[in-house]
Amino acid sequence: MNAGRRNLLRFVGGAAAGVMITPAPWKLINDSALWSQNWSWIPKLPSGPRTVKYTTCTLCPAGCGVEARCVGEQPYGLVGVTGHPLSNGTLCPLGVGAHHLPYHPRRASFPLKRGPVGKHVPVSFDTAIAEISHAIEGRGRGTTLAVLDERPGRTLSLVYRRFLGGFSDAVYLTPPAHETVTLSMLSRMTDSPAGSLGFDIASSRAAISFGAPLLDGWGIPAQVNAARYRAGSPMKIVQVETKQSRTASLADLWLAPKPGTEAAVAMAIANVLVNQNLVPAANLDRAAGAAEYRELIGQFPPEAVAAITGIPPETIVAAAQMLAVNLPAVAIGGGDAGGGAATASEETAIAGLNLLLGAFHTPGGIMPRQEPPVPKEWNEWKLAPHSSIADVPDHSIAVLILGDSPSGDALPWTLIAKKLVPGKGLVVSLAPFVEGPSRHADYILPAAAFLETLEEVPTPPTATTASLSIAAALLPVPKGVVEPALVLSRLSGTEIALGPLLEQRAAAIQESKRGIVTDAAGSKPVTDFKTGDELWKALVAGGTWTAELVASKPPVHVDFQVAAISQRVLVVIHPASPADAAFPLALTPYAWRGASGSSVLPPLFTKVYQESLLRGSAIHCRVHPSTAAEAHVRDGDKVLVETRCGSCEQRAWLDASVMPGVIEVPAGPQGSKGDYSVLDVCALDDGGTWRSSGARIRRMS
Amino acid sequence: MIAGKLSFIAGLAVSMALGWYAFPHVLYQRVDQPLRFSHKVHQTTAGMACDDCHSILASGRFSAIPGISKCAECHAAPVGETKDEKLLVANYVTPNREIPWKVYSRQPDNVYFSHANHIKLGKLACERCHNDHGKTDTLRPYEFDPISGYSRDLGESKFLRGAAFKTRTSMKMDDCSACHHERNVHTGCLDCHK
Numbered sequence: 001m002n003a004g005r006r007n008l009l010r011f012v013g014g015a016a017a018g019v020m021i022t023p024a025p026w027k028l029i030n031d032s033a034l035w036s037q038n039w040s041w042i043p044k045l046p047s048g049p050r051t052v053k054y055t056t057c058t059l060c061p062a063g064c065g066v067e068a069r070c071v072g073e074q075p076y077g078l079v080g081v082t083g084h085p086l087s088n089g090t091l092c093p094l095g096v097g098a099h100h101l102p103y104h105p106r107r108a109s110f111p112l113k114r115g116p117v118g119k120h121v122p123v124s125f126d127t128a129i130a131e132i133s134h135a136i137e138g139r140g141r142g143t144t145l146a147v148l149d150e151r152p153g154r155t156l157s158l159v160y161r162r163f164l165g166g167f168s169d170a171v172y173l174t175p176p177a178h179e180t181v182t183l184s185m186l187s188r189m190t191d192s193p194a195g196s197l198g199f200d201i202a203s204s205r206a207a208i209s210f211g212a213p214l215l216d217g218w219g220i221p222a223q224v225n226a227a228r229y230r231a232g233s234p235m236k237i238v239q240v241e242t243k244q245s246r247t248a249s250l251a252d253l254w255l256a257p258k259p260g261t262e263a264a265v266a267m268a269i270a271n272v273l274v275n276q277n278l279v280p281a282a283n284l285d286r287a288a289g290a291a292e293y294r295e296l297i298g299q300f301p302p303e304a305v306a307a308i309t310g311i312p313p314e315t316i317v318a319a320a321q322m323l324a325v326n327l328p329a330v331a332i333g334g335g336d337a338g339g340g341a342a343t344a345s346e347e348t349a350i351a352g353l354n355l356l357l358g359a360f361h362t363p364g365g366i367m368p369r370q371e372p373p374v375p376k377e378w379n380e381w382k383l384a385p386h387s388s389i390a391d392v393p394d395h396s397i398a399v400l401i402l403g404d405s406p407s408g409d410a411l412p413w414t415l416i417a418k419k420l421v422p423g424k425g426l427v428v429s430l431a432p433f434v435e436g437p438s439r440h441a442d443y444i445l446p447a448a449a450f451l452e453t454l455e456e457v458p459t460p461p462t463a464t465t466a467s468l469s470i471a472a473a474l475l476p477v478p479k480g481v482v483e484p485a486l487v488l489s490r491l492s493g494t495e496i497a498l499g500p501l502l503e504q505r506a507a508a509i510q511e512s513k514r515g516i517v518t519d520a521a522g523s524k525p526v527t528d529f530k531t532g533d534e535l536w537k538a539l540v541a542g543g544t545w546t547a548e549l550v551a552s553k554p555p556v557h558v559d560f561q562v563a564a565i566s567q568r569v570l571v572v573i574h575p576a577s578p579a580d581a582a583f584p585l586a587l588t589p590y591a592w593r594g595a596s597g598s599s600v601l602p603p604l605f606t607k608v609y610q611e612s613l614l615r616g617s618a619i620h621c622r623v624h625p626s627t628a629a630e631a632h633v634r635d636g637d638k639v640l641v642e643t644r645c646g647s648c649e650q651r652a653w654l655d656a657s658v659m660p661g662v663i664e665v666p667a668g669p670q671g672s673k674g675d676y677s678v679l680d681v682c683a684l685d686d687g688g689t690w691r692s693s694g695a696r697i698r699r700m701s
Numbered sequence: 702m703i704a705g706k707l708s709f710i711a712g713l714a715v716s717m718a719l720g721w722y723a724f725p726h727v728l729y730q731r732v733d734q735p736l737r738f739s740h741k742v743h744q745t746t747a748g749m750a751c752d753d754c755h756s757i758l759a760s761g762r763f764s765a766i767p768g769i770s771k772c773a774e775c776h777a778a779p780v781g782e783t784k785d786e787k788l789l790v791a792n793y794v795t796p797n798r799e800i801p802w803k804v805y806s807r808q809p810d811n812v813y814f815s816h817a818n819h820i821k822l823g824k825l826a827c828e829r830c831h832n833d834h835g836k837t838d839t840l841r842p843y844e845f846d847p848i849s850g851y852s853r854d855l856g857e858s859k860f861l862r863g864a865a866f867k868t869r870t871s872m873k874m875d876d877c878s879a880c881h882h883e884r885n886v887h888t889g890c891l892d893c894h895k
Contacts, residue, residue, distance in 0.1 A: 007708040014712025022720020027728070034849035037809075045810050050762070 043103075048072030054081060054520055054542020056457045056469040057095045058450050060408045060593050061151070061179075062220050063457045063467060064091055065544065067520075068099070068474055075099040075451065075474050085518045085546045086460065086467060090222040094408075094592065097602025098450055102475055104600045106434050108446035110480025120434065120444060125482060128443050129490045132399070135426045136167075136491065139398030143421050145170040146397050148389055148437075150407035153458040155501050156484060158374075160403065163488040163496070164384030173389045175411050176688060179212070179219060180461045181341040182333045185351035186366060190555035196369045198464035199330055202226045203364035206236040206326035208269070208319065210262045210342070210350050211335035211691075214239070215247040217593040218332075219462035236326045238319045240265050243590055243664055244657040245336065253319050257309035259586035259662060259692035263346035263565075264308050266331070266353055267300035269320045273356050276317075278324035283358050286558060293352075293560040328364030329357050338410045338591030338667030338679075339691040349565045361554040370550045372459065372466040373512040375504045390688035394418050397425055402437055404430040404447035404484040405455070410591055410667045412679040412690050413440050414645055430484045433600050436677065445482045451475045453483070454540065456502055466547040468509065470502070470539040507532025509545055519543035580644075583694030585627065587643055589667035589678050621650040621678075622664040623697065628654050631697045638700045641665065643693045646681040649700065663695055729853050731842040735801055736793075737785040741838040747775075751827050751835055763816035769799050803843030805854045806831070806872055811894050823884070830872065 019025060038044075053068045053075070065084030068075040078099055080091035101107075113123035113131075136145055145167050147160040152174045164170035177184045183197040201207065202223040212218050214237055215228065227235035239251035240262055248254045257265050273279045274297060284290050302313035323329040331353035334341045341347055359365030397419045416437055420427070429441035432449040447453075455471040485498040509515070510532040516523045517538050526545070529535040539545065621641055623633070633639055635654040640647050641663060650665065658664050665678040682690040743749045754767040764771075773794045779786050793800050808814055819825045827835060844853035855872050874893075881888045 007704055010705045010708035011712035014709035014714075015716040016712075017709075018713035018716035019720050022717055022724065024720040024724045027724070028848070031846060031848040034809075034846075034851065037811075038850050 109478035143398035206329035268305035272320035587695035
């Protein structure tokens with residue numbers, strides 16, 4: 001055979017063809033892809049022994065126990081803790097992915113200042129402190145310094161108030177009540193003894209919820225689950241909500257009222273309860289203003305309310321009967337995490353159902369709670385006055401410090417902005433993420449994120465027993481992160497350290513000898529701890545202190561506050577002015593608890609998305625096909641959602657589960673860089689709420 | 702013309718021989734295990750079962766390769782005469798040092814695998830994935846791909862598995878998917894890649 005050039009080429013051709021049907025090239029392509037995943041600079045879990053550490057989630061107020069599975073010192077997985085006194089193994093999707101959050105792209109890990117073109121740029125801590133101090137000193141007469149604390153009830157909250165107490169005109173602010181709004185209203189309607197209230201929902205046999213996501217992370221989710229999935233007699237749920245939420249879908253009875261008419265439903269149910277003698281007459285007759293209340297609810301017969309709300313009268317009657325035959329039953333207002341509560345007037349009407357149902361100071365209803373003890377010397381502290389931000393006069397705040405720990409509930413920037421001195425109000429954020437209201441801050445002095453520092457987890461605001469646990473520091477803190485106590489120290493010129501205060505709090509509990517401490521090994525009474533330091537170490541290691549139940553002492557004076565209800569609720573059936581013709585649709589934001597405020601979402605959170613949300617961008621609004629047709633909008637169109645406060649671009653998804661005339665928009669971070677929220681355009685009504693805003697939608701060319 | 706065809710076929714044959722036979726030998730590097738370990742002796746002579754050492758803990762975690770403390774329960778002192786057992790006691794049990802086993806089945810960091818789910822819920826036998834590994838009299842050398850850094854057991858398709866490797870079962874993602882499909886089990890990305 002001639003080994004000429006031509007045959008050599010054929011040999012090479014054969015070899016080339018042959019190699020393609022061997023694993024060699026394909027294996028090398030695959031290997032190069034794997035090789036690129038293992039470059040030295042790509043973060044990797046360290047190797048090492050696997051350990052388990054116990055801590056507490058701080059992403060929402062529920063205080064769920066967390067078992068952190070670690071390799072070396074690095075958490076790689078979080079799961080619930082079976083037997084935990086609050087969560088009993090429950091952990092929501094947000095909590096399961098919480099160890100990803102410190103690495104989120106919107107994490108601030110060094111001080112930032114708003115630059116001349118509006119973007120945040122790095123600034124030294126000393127420079128920021130000097131400029132903020134200058135602004136505090138130079139604030140004008142009649143203006144205030146304020147701290148907005150989204151997580152009240154902590155020791156750090158007291159530190160904020162003590163810091164503000166050093167200024168004559170400072171005020172400590174909290175967001176509008178949300179999950180606790182019903183409890184707040186009931187406190188005003190009764191002479192309940194001093195202390196807080198909580199829902200004893202684990203023992204409830206029925207609950208009527210006005211938009212509260214009972215089955216989607218509300219209150220202490222494990223307690224709701226315990227009632228809902230109780231063997232033999234599961235808690236009945238009546239959900240009054242415009243949106244077909246998961247709770248609405250799973251409820252025993254779903255009443256879908258037109259937006260803004262929920263209070264009319266509450267009044268109609270009260271009407272049925274009273275007029276059909278479904279509840280003892282004494283529940284109403286012992287209250288001040290019983291006759292006026294009877295007269296008021298007389299204006300809300302189911303037939304009339306059906307015309308207003310769109311709910312058939314027989315459904316309203318069925319809801320009332322379901323509650324009456326399943327006592328103890330509770331009525332819960334507050335809406336979901338994105339839409340927030342309704343007006344005080346409407347929430348009073350909802351809260352009044354609890355009095356009618358006899359739920360107040362009744363096991364399975366609403367019970368008193370005694371707060372945990374604090375060191376005696378703390379009672380000597382001079383504290384700034386406390387107010388809801390909604391109650392502060394407009395244009396009055398010269399310097400606003402946004403607290404370190406976002407609540408995860410919605411807080412529209414429009415609500416904050418109107419309280420600032422126009423053009424001069426300075427906003428300083430201590431939040432660890434550039435998200436929610438922090439996006440608008442002039443300075444960001446970021447605190448440590450969850451798992452990076454010791455954090456106190458106080459009593460969940462809806463609980464019936466006081467509790468305290470500590471979230472442990474399992475991750476290293478980035479160098480540029482600043483402890484809020486250090487910021488306050490520098491601004492006040494007084495040394496403030498949080499750690500020793502937390503230890504003092506543990507010592508006060510140990511001295512009180514109240515309650516028990518539960519950890520992975522079991523429970524033991526506080527009396528078993530010989531020193532405060534011993535108790536503190538148990539809490540840091542993942543233990544949870546819980547107090548005992550307080551003996552119920554029914555109130556003597558009960559008032560349905562008819563005048564307060566009438567202010568707003570009567571408007572629903574006797575509107576003084578027609579709806580805003582320019583903005584005929586109702587924009588209703590909604591959100592998952594813990595994920596709509598200054599929080600960010602871990603990638604694992606995608607597991608709770610509906611398929612329709614995963615189809616494309618998260619920047620979307622859902623509308624009914626008939627609403628879309630009227631606006632000449634097709635599925636997937638880019639649209640402009642406009643309100644009186646502004647507009648935002650969205651992608652329209654047509655969804656027959658949405659009520660006609662309603663635009664549903666998720667309230668979490670949006671925009672290509674997560675740089676805006678639909679909450680920025682929600683119009684506040686005169687009650688300071690944003691559950692439903694007049695809006696219109698038009699297709700963008 | 703014939704010479705041309707022969708040249709082509711020769712080239713084809715040479716490259717296929719290299720690609721199928723020589724390439725795996727060149728690619729994979731072999732490392733001996735630190736000790737000879739006989740599953741067979743433990744199962745037959747000692748009468749042990751798989752879950753005496755490889756068990757699901759109360760926490761739900763799987764004790765894959767037992768720590769030296771487990772070995773020490775029986776081998777605090779040599780119970781036989783073999784050289785390897787003496788090495789075990791002298792080098793690892795007495796100084797309480799873990800044996801640096803090379804793990805054939807160690808998955809990449811981005812893979813989550815639950816033995817508890819597969820054994821308790823899926824009711825799979827150990828042999829479904831580990832073949833006859835539990836009956837071997839010695840541990841074969843650990844082979845790994847120096848480019849990807851992974852064990853050969855993870856990176857090799859069925860085609861490359863020769864008859865010499867009867868005790869090895871591939872643990873590629875394709876094999877996981879195939880088994881899930883066979884059993885009509887859901888296969889979402891996030892099931893394994895958390």
